[in-house]
Amino acid sequence: MIKYHPSEQILQSYVQGELCASLSVAVSMHIDMCPQCQRLAHQIETSCAHSFIGENFEPQSEDNWDDLIAQITEDVLFDERPAPAPLEIEVKGEQFILPSSLHNIGLSGWLKLGKLSRSRLNLGDGKLHASLLHIEKGGSVPQHTHKGFELTLLLSGEFKDEMDSYVPGDFIMLDGEHEHSPVATESCLCFTLADDALHFSQGLSQLFNPIGKLIY
C-alpha cells in the first residue's frame, strides 16, 4: 500500500497549475497510481471552482452553483481523449511501460554504473534534474544526504532504506536533514528529481561523490 503522498500544499499548487513542469509530472504520475490523492485533488478542484465562481459570477441559488460546478468538474472531456499508446522502454533486458505523463518527454541515453542506470528526462527546469533511475535487484546507492532536495517516485519494484520500505506510487521527498542508503529489494524503476547533486556522507563512500553527480 502507498504510504507516502505529496503534501496537501503540493496538491493544491498542482491543481492551480503553479508547479514547475518536473514536479507537476511527478504529482500527476502519483495521482494516476493513488486513489486517495485522486479524491483529494478532485475535492481541491471542486473547492477552487467554488471560489472561482464566487469571485467571477453573480450570486445564484445554491442549486445552480452545484450544477455549474458539476459541469466544470465533469471528467467527460478528459475521458474522451484517446489513451496514448504505452511507451515501453528496456533497461538491462527488463521491459517497463512508462506512465502516460512521461510520453512525449525527451529521454537521454542510459548511463550505467554497476547496478545503477540513469536516463535524464528533458523537462526544461534548469538546475532541477529529472531522471529515470533503474536499480537492479540488490543494487544500492551509497549513504548520502542531499544538498538541496530529492524526490523519488517509485514507478516499479521495491526498495528500502533506514527509514522504511517502499512500493510503487510512494512519493518520497527528502532534504538535507535526511541521510539514507537505499537498497533495491526488487529491481526498481524510479522517477527522481533533485536540485543538487547528492552528498555522500560516510567514510570511503565520500569517494563516490562524482557518482552522485552522475546519478542525479
Ligand SMILES: [Zn+2]
Ligand atoms: Zn497519494
